[in-house]
Amino acid sequence: MEFVNCYADASRAGAYARLEFANTYYLAYRDLSAILAAHVTGTRALDFGCGTGRSTRLLRTLGFNVTGVDVSEDMLRIARGVDPSGDYRLVPGDNFAELDAGAFHLVLCAFTFDNIPAADKARIFRDLAKLLAPGGTIVTIVSSPEIYTHEWASFSTRDFPENAAAQSGDLVRIVVTDHEDRRPVEDIVCTGESYQAVYREADLKVIQVLEPLAKGDEPYAWVNETWIAPWVIYVLRRA
Numbered sequence: 001m002e003f004v005n006c007y008a009d010a011s012r013a014g015a016y017a018r019l020e021f022a023n024t025y026y027l028a029y030r031d032l033s034a035i036l037a038a039h040v041t042g043t044r045a046l047d048f049g050c051g052t053g054r055s056t057r058l059l060r061t062l063g064f065n066v067t068g069v070d071v072s073e074d075m076l077r078i079a080r081g082v083d084p085s086g087d088y089r090l091v092p093g094d095n096f097a098e099l100d101a102g103a104f105h106l107v108l109c110a111f112t113f114d115n116i117p118a119a120d121k122a123r124i125f126r127d128l129a130k131l132l133a134p135g136g137t138i139v140t141i142v143s144s145p146e147i148y149t150h151e152w153a154s155f156s157t158r159d160f161p162e163n164a165a166a167q168s169g170d171l172v173r174i175v176v177t178d179h180e181d182r183r184p185v186e187d188i189v190c191t192g193e194s195y196q197a198v199y200r201e202a203d204l205k206v207i208q209v210l211e212p213l214a215k216g217d218e219p220y221a222w223v224n225e226t227w228i229a230p231w232v233i234y235v236l237r238r239a
């Protein structure tokens with residue numbers, strides 16, 4: 001069965017555009033500014049899988065000169081509408097020929113690899129690495145396998161008990177409860193071991209791995225976030 005990117009959908013794009021940085025998503029973005037300050041020199045950034053531009057606009061507020069790219073025109077249309085001065089481009093088939101190779105100090109991938117089939121991950125990382133300036137950094141935020149088998153402030157998986165039997169590379173389902181579109185998102189679950197194998201295949205070195213947990217004093221109704229990390233953040237460089 002061919003995997004279909006569920007974000008190529010105008011109604012889902014409209015719902016996604018209303019998400020900001022609250023609830024479980026807060027933990028994905030909470031440490032990003034500090035991570036970038038520690039690992040990135042230079043301001044030219046590519047936001048790979050920019051969606052409706054949430055991650056791109058955040059990078060812009062942090063002082064980066066950002067190009068956002070995505071395979072979904074429905075998502076990009078909204079990104080351009082919200083941020084008319086931003087640079088948002090369609091990259092059909094992940095063809096990066098129109099992007100400047102060797103120019104980017106940072107490539108951010110915020111949740112993008114959750115939607116990329118296992119067979120394509122290493123090739124795409126390898127192509128992204130070619131876009132990096134010398135010493136450039138890839139930061140990729142992905143869902144932990146545990147996100148698909150627990151309940152969260154922003155997500156529910158209780159209707160998908162079959163997720164528990166999913167192997168790395170299998171399709172899993174999750175509902176975003178922060179917006180009104182309750183159709184499940186279809187992702188590809190990927191274990192830490194599988195990501196490490198992908199990075200080796202793409203000649204990328206893992207500089208840091210973060211699994212952000214909530215402290216408990218945030219203004220959100222945490223469910224499992226104080227003891228199970230919903231996200232994994234990898235900091236990568238060319239080997």
Ligand SMILES: C[S@@+](CC[C@H](N)C(=O)[O-])C[C@H]1O[C@@H](n2cnc3c(N)ncnc32)[C@H](O)[C@@H]1O
Pocket residue numbers: 005007008048049050051052053054055069070071072075091094109110111112115116
């Ligand atoms: C969950 S959204 C995240 C959007 C944004 N980064 C954010 O943090 O709000 C994932 C995005 O990745 C995009 N995407 C999925 N596969 C892609 C691919 N192969 N190349 C580029 N973008 C892709 C989807 O279209 C979607 O817009």
